[in-house]
Amino acid sequence: MSNVVELEHVTKTFGKHVAVNDLSLNVPAGSIYGFIGPNGSGKTTTLRMIMRIYYPDSGSGHIRVLGEEGYGAANDRIGYLPEERGLYKKMKVREVLRFYAELKGLRDCHTAASDWLERMGLAEWANKKVETLSKGMAQKVQFISAVIARPELVILDEPFSGLDPVNADVLRDAVLELRRGGATVIFSTHDMAVAERMCDFVFMIFKGNKVLDGTLESIQNRYGQDTIRVCLAEGNGDLRGLEHVEKVTDFGRFKELRIRPGADTQAVLAALMQRGRVAHFELTRPSLHDIFVRIAGPESAGGANGRQSEAANVGRA
Amino acid sequence: MRKTLVIAVREYQAAVKTKAFLISLILMPVLFGGSILIRMLMRDRVDTRDKRVAVVDPSGQVFEAIAAAAAQRNEAEIPEDANRWQRDAGIYKVVEGARKQVRPRYLFEEVKPDGRPIEEIGFELSERVRNKELFAYVLIGRGVIEGARSPEGIVAYHSNSPTYDEIEDWLARPLAVRLRTLRAQQAGIDPAVVESVTAPAAVANLGLVSKDAEGRVKPAEATNILANIFMPMGLMMLMFMMIMIGAQPLLQSVIEEKMQRIAEVLLGSVTPFELMLGKLLGMVGVSLTMATLYLCGGYYVVHRAGYGSFFPSELMWWFVVFQSLAVLMYGAIFIAVGAAVTDLKEAQSLVTPVMLVVVAPMFVWMNIVREPSSTLAIVASLFPPATPMLMLMRQAVPPGVPAWQPALGIALVVLTTLVCVLLAGRIFRVGILMQGKGAKVGEMFRWALRG
Structure with missing residues (x-):
């Protein structure tokens, strides 16, 4: 399987701030690649570099996209949905779509546009101005504009943020169908559940450095089965101070316990039964969410909040 | 180039298909003609x-x-x-x-x-x-x-x-x-003797004597000072208005693309330079559309009114050439400003110095029409930012200018335009993706010079 995107030792700095540091990444053809990471950690910068909107610092490695280095015809084969949506407010939906399709070299997009609008439930909005659309509708229009020219590589920066579950499902199905049609999909998200369910590969960047890269399984395997999901039917639910337990994450009804390496899970169960009726007890691998928090949360060495938000500000500039 | 055209067509349609365009199209002659009309009407409205x-x-x-x-x-x-x-020729x-x-x-x-x-x-x-x-x-x-x-x-x-x-x-x-x-x-x-001996002589203002195709001497025609002054001035004013009217939508669309984050989508498909060039060409199209309407209308009216000799048709072609160059030259600067700022208000203060340069020919046009071949006129009309307006104006005053002057003028303007487009492209590339505060003038110069 060939790689659609190849980054080799790529660094990008803005002034003194290092947005992306010595990053290497390969995206195999036909895969769905999830980019995760806290705000301002370098996701968008990386995506922009793949789009050739930004160029890496001179002399800092190579980016090859669809077999091409540097800006070229390959960009016509890439669809891009930026994080912050941009549509001409005064244009009609169909005009916007035609404009973006023409920019990608697609001359006749009428049928494609109708099909997509139909699918996204926007058929009757085709001749309305963009400014009359709701936020969710505009987001779907923007998505169509990114994929209307049948790109081989689709780059979506947080495509699901702000969508209701119905629309999120519509969009997810569309993404999966693009993949079935042979396209490679890269998307960034803050929704770990989406990343877990959809992505063949997950890539996490934190403060410009790659911290995770691989299939979900290989990432989870690095952490082993160190998590217990528990639901207690009775009791006050306070699980603090349990022996062998490193950390308790309270989700309300369910709680996740991270146990110390090598600890006896039966002992934990016994201790739990002292606290109340155990309705659910599941030995599992850590969720992506949990892994994310372990790397980027307050408990991690580098995750001090103040510095993180500072990094976020500079990254946006 | 194909993408540049796609951008240009969209830019053109976005500007032309608006009510504002239609209104300004009608309003401009109304404002110009209106001031004359009002004076005519008001002439009789005295106490x-x-x-x-x-x-x-x-x-x-x-x-x-x-x-x-x-x-x-x-x-x-x-x-x-x-x-x-x-009433007929003054007969009352x-x-x-x-x-x-x-x-x-x-x-x-x-x-x-x-x-x-x-x-x-x-x-x-x-x-x-x-x-x-x-x-x-x-x-x-x-x-x-x-x-x-x-x-x-x-x-x-x-x-x-x-x-x-x-x-x-x-x-x-x-x-x-x-x-x-x-x-x-x-x-x-x-x-009665005193009156006859002190009677002043009338001085008639005539052109030069020439020969026609058969070698016969044609008598000189009476000079029409008003037509000779107003024709060049009208052409200059028209070009000035075209630049002003074109600049506003251009600034607005760049700021919209920047603030609505449309630029990022576009830059995923085109290079910043293609994007800028497309916008410029769109604006040239818009201004030429308006200018063509006015020029053809003006040409028709002038010829119908019998002043055709003051408005030879080749002047129209010169107008189109100079207008296009002027729009490219100033448009590039407006685009750079639009990319560097975050709202129209900020843009206005940055554009003011540019506007002063655009307006500058207005201060000297009278001298130049009176003496189109003076050193001042030649030098001023070869100063690239002023060349489109002033050179055209000098060409409109009989007998016109030596051919090398418009040629040199165009060469200098083309050179200036290329430099403007190049430098503006650099500012555009950096500015268009910058969010938050607008850029300072110093920063813009740094972007422009560093490349």
């Missing part, structure tokens, strides 16, 4: 109430002449034919009942000094002016007839309306004629 003027004439020899001249004026000049627009046909008073009548009354001191009479008449019984009064000095070089030799016009100078202006001629007659009589010369 036609009688203006009473008292005259103190110690000599007793001047008043009668003034009163007679005023009576003649009141009778002949004040009323105008109601349908005077149809008085249609009974259709005459309408368009100017105030001047009614002169004599005030005898009767031996009273002149200051006292002056105060008395001033009081009457204040009470609106009189509009003004005139004191004719005792030494006027002799032409005394002292206060006695002055005709004093007193009024409480310092800005209304029509009576004062009108008075000069009957006074001069009367004084000439009186002085001639004193000197024992026949006044």
Whole structure:
């Protein structure tokens, strides 16, 4: 399987701030690649570099996209949905779509546009101005504009943020169908559940450095089965101070316990039964969410909040 | 190039398909023509109430002449034919009942000094002016007839309306004629002889004599100073308006693309330079659309009105060339500004210096039309930012300019335009993706120079 995107030792700095540091990444053809990471950690910068909107610092490695280095015809084969949506407010939906399709070299997009609008439930909005659309509708229009020219590589920066579950499902199905049609999909998200369910590969960047890269399984395997999901039917639910337990994450009804390496899970169960009726007890691998928090949360060495938000500000500039 | 055209077409449609475009298309000739029209209409809307003027004439020899001249004026000049627009080459046909008073009548009354001191009479008449019984009064000095070089030799016009100078202006001629007659009589010369010997010669303003195709000498034609001045000025104003009207939508669309984050989508498909070039071409298209409409309309009107020789058709082609270059040159700067700022307000303050350069030809156009081949005119019209407007203007004044000058002008403008587009492209590339605060002028220069 060939790689659609190849980054080799790529660094990008803005002034003194290092947005992306010595990053290497390969995206195999036909895969769905999830980019995760806290705000301002370098996701968008990386995506922009793949789009050739930004160029890496001179002399800092190579980016090859669809077999091409540097800006070229390959960009016509890439669809891009930026994080912050941009549509001409005064244009009609169909005009916007035609404009973006023409920019990608697609001359006749009428049928494609109708099909997509139909699918996204926007058929009757085709001749309305963009400014009359709701936020969710505009987001779907923007998505169509990114994929209307049948790109081989689709780059979506947080495509699901702000969508209701119905629309999120519509969009997810569309993404999966693009993949079935042979396209490679890269998307960034803050929704770990989406990343877990959809992505063949997950890539996490934190403060410009790659911290995770691989299939979900290989990432989870690095952490082993160190998590217990528990639901207690009775009791006050306070699980603090349990022996062998490193950390308790309270989700309300369910709680996740991270146990110390090598600890006896039966002992934990016994201790739990002292606290109340155990309705659910599941030995599992850590969720992506949990892994994310372990790397980027307050408990991690580098995750001090103040510095993180500072990094976020500079990254946006 | 294909993508540049796609951008240009969208830009063009976005600008042309708006109500604002249609309104400004109609409004501009209305504003221009309207000011002329209003002046024409307002010409007749003057105060036609009688203006009473008292005259103190110690000599007793001047008043009668003034009163007679005023009576003649009141009778002949004040009323105008109601349908005077149809009147023929200045021939005045008085249609009974259709005459309408368009100017105030001047009614002169004599005030005898009767031996009273002149200051006292002056105060008395001033009081009457204040009470609106009189509009003004005139004191004719005792030494006027002799032409005394002292206060006695002055005709004093007193009024409480310092800005209304029509009576004062009108008075000069009957006074001069009367004084000439009186002085001639004193000197024992026949006044008729004086009039004939002092009659001024009329000076006619003509062009040059040339030969036609068969070698016959063509007589020179009378010069039309107004047409020769207004044609170049009109062309310059039109170009100026085109730049102004084109600049605003361009600034707005760049700012919209930047702030609505459209630029990021576009830059995923085109290079910043292609994007900028597309926008520029779109603006050239918009301004040429407007200019073509006005030029063709103007050409038709001018030729119909018989002033065709002042507007040769090759001037239109020069206009198109210079207009396109001007739009590219200034448009590039506007785009760079739009990319560097975050809102229209910020843009306005940055654009002001550019606007001053655009406006600069307005300050010198009169000198240049009068003397189109002076050193000032040549140098100014070869200064690239001013070349499109000033060179075109000089070309519009007969007999035009030597061919090397527009050629050199265009070469310099093309060079300047390329530099502008290149530098603006650099500012655009950096600025368009920058969010948050706008860029400072210093930063923009750094982006432009560093590349």
